[in-house]
Amino acid sequence: MFALMARAATTSDVFNAIAEPQRRDILMLLRAGERPATEVAEELGMSQPGASKHLRVLREVGLVHDRREGKQRLYTLDARGLRSVHDWTGGFEQFWKESFERLDAYVQELKQEDRSKADE
Amino acid sequence: MFALMARAATTSDVFNAIAEPQRRDILMLLRAGERPATEVAEELGMSQPGASKHLRVLREVGLVHDRREGKQRLYTLDARGLRSVHDWTGGFEQFWKESFERLDAYVQELKQEDRSKADE
DNA sequence: CGAACATATACCCATATCGGCAAGTGTTTC
DNA sequence: GAAACACTTGCCGATATGGGTATATGTTCG
Structure with a gap:
């Protein structure tokens, strides 16, 4: 059982x-x-x-x-129970905020590498 | 179908x-x-x-x-999708904050009524 | 008490879901 | 190319889920 x-x-x-x-x-x-x-x-x-x-x-x-x-x-x-869901998802806030920044940072990184190569 | x-x-x-x-x-x-x-x-x-x-x-x-x-x-x-859940639950924030206040207000109301009746 | 009203439950059906196990697919290594 | 990885998919069984319809339960009213 x-x-x-x-x-x-x-x-x-x-x-x-x-x-x-x-x-x-x-x-x-x-x-x-x-x-x-x-x-x-x-x-x-x-x-x-x-x-x-x-x-x-x-x-x-x-x-x-x-x-x-x-x-x-x-x-x-009685919305109190929704608080746990709000808090749980809130634990990911930094990640969805970073999503685009990270992508941007990555792109910048690639550009830098290109530039370095070009300078060699 | x-x-x-x-x-x-x-x-x-x-x-x-x-x-x-x-x-x-x-x-x-x-x-x-x-x-x-x-x-x-x-x-x-x-x-x-x-x-x-x-x-x-x-x-x-x-x-x-x-x-x-x-x-x-x-x-x-990729946490971006969690944002919709966070936002949706966030729409209830005022309600879970008010939960206790409302209950308290209700209790005060009852007390008032009791007092009024007692005064009659 | 019996009728009328407001809900909740029971039961049935079609389908979705999760877990386990077996087999298939794509990638590296020799 | 064959063997070894690292996964993904397919299939099966047991159960949960949502919707519909019929029926039961609880409440007020005459």
Whole structure:
């Protein structure tokens, strides 16, 4: 048992939770404020069960909270979990900044070599 | 045809590419510099074909580049693609900063209401 | 309590994904 | 050219995933 695990459960990892475009849409929508599940489905053009499933995943990784309000269930954004992703990618900031500088430096280097050869 | 798509192809989306822990490990390793595929596999304790497959995904979304060096194939980090993820999550920064403040404000609000009722 | 409303779950299907293993491809060396 | 590397690809099996449809659950209202 526990032989093979096809992939990390989407429900246990924020990185996986936001890998799905529709879930990212939900998070963006919720920035505008709390919303009942049906409204999420309507505004994003997804089926009600579909929205419900995505909201469940987001809830399980803690990116949204829900509270009952009469017959409705209101979903609220809790963006704290996104911070880990932001921080992780931030650890590469120097590298994407350097990408072009490095290329440029390399080109300059080649030019220098050419010049040296020409001077010989 | 085009009947159902279980999920966005991992190969077309940086979000999906970094949803896999081992691929994140590879990216972190490559921050230390260019490395041949075998070394990636060894240093991260994954099988050689396994590493090769993950590197392929990273290559296809543009997070790494490869160049031939004799029999070896050297992989280099190109972190520029991570910038979109960093920017996207950055769009939520105010929300995770406000998370506690909001909660606090809410608590204060409740206290106020209690006080008002008590004064009636 | 029964109808109406708002969601969540269950179940099914087609496909994507990851890991292991076997085999194929490109490169150097003798 | 053959053997030795260094990888990449193909194929298989087990499972995760997303979407649809039908059904169950929980809440309010008359």
